Amino acid sequence: DAKTTQPNSMESNEEEPVHLPCNHSTISGTDYIHWYRQLPSQGPEYVIHGLTSNVNNRMASLAIAEDRKSSTLILHRATLRDAAVYYCILRDVDDYKLSFGAGTTVTVRA
Amino acid sequence: EAGVAQSPRYKIIEKRQSVAFWCNPISGHATLYWYQQILGQGPKLLIQFQNNGVVDDSQLPKDRFSAERLKGVDSTLKIQPAKLEDSAVYLCASSLVAGGRTDTQYFGPGTRLTVL
Numbered sequence: 001d002a003k004t005t006q007p008n009s010m011e012s013n014e015e016e017p018v019h020l021p022c023n024h025s026t027i028s029g030t031d032y033i034h035w036y037r038q039l040p041s042q043g044p045e046y047v048i049h050g051l052t053s054n055v056n057n058r059m060a061s062l063a064i065a066e067d068r069k070s071s072t073l074i075l076h077r078a079t080l081r082d083a084a085v086y087y088c089i090l091r092d093v094d095d096y097k098l099s100f101g102a103g104t105t106v107t108v109r110a
Numbered sequence: 111e112a113g114v115a116q117s118p119r120y121k122i123i124e125k126r127q128s129v130a131f132w133c134n135p136i137s138g139h140a141t142l143y144w145y146q147q148i149l150g151q152g153p154k155l156l157i158q159f160q161n162n163g164v165v166d167d168s169q170l171p172k173d174r175f176s177a178e179r180l181k182g183v184d185s186t187l188k189i190q191p192a193k194l195e196d197s198a199v200y201l202c203a204s205s206l207v208a209g210g211r212t213d214t215q216y217f218g219p220g221t222r223l224t225v226l
Contacts (some may be wrong), residue, residue, distance in 0.1 A: 032212060043201050043217025087152060097203060100152025
């Protein structure tokens, strides 16, 4: 499995943006970049995914570096409900499973 | 739309006892996954079903763990006998299709197992 590297933790203030980095220097040309998050005492939930172009949805934005060796998940205005562990995962065409690392624990201060 | 249902939410047993977990996936989802999440770690896949057939059980400790998916819908995961290191959250997930680069997995709330 292609590997990703994320910081262990990040802190943010409520209503401020949060930028979560993910390094994936060994990414292959066919790997998609997926983000999931896990709120306390819940199962993981899908956030966003992309291949080469930046992506936006109602939850977040995904900015992908031109060389695809890194990406950044952007939460535009953090709320207390965004406090969670965020996982950056690479998936190839045959990757049915999600290979989770330790993720980044995001703390949001009121 | 109803999400993935799991029961029980919590279970405490003593080592060497047996335990079973139940999962009901989202209606119409062909693929079902069981993950194990040890405290402080990300989830790890135990087994994947496509309809009622096993696709991957390479990480399932088959000497003590078993799983089945009858009629391609509900699934049960069993541990017999349990060991202390089985203490974890057991997550069930489902997806519409059989994995792939853009397939989204939907997770249930998990069952927290404590083995004493």
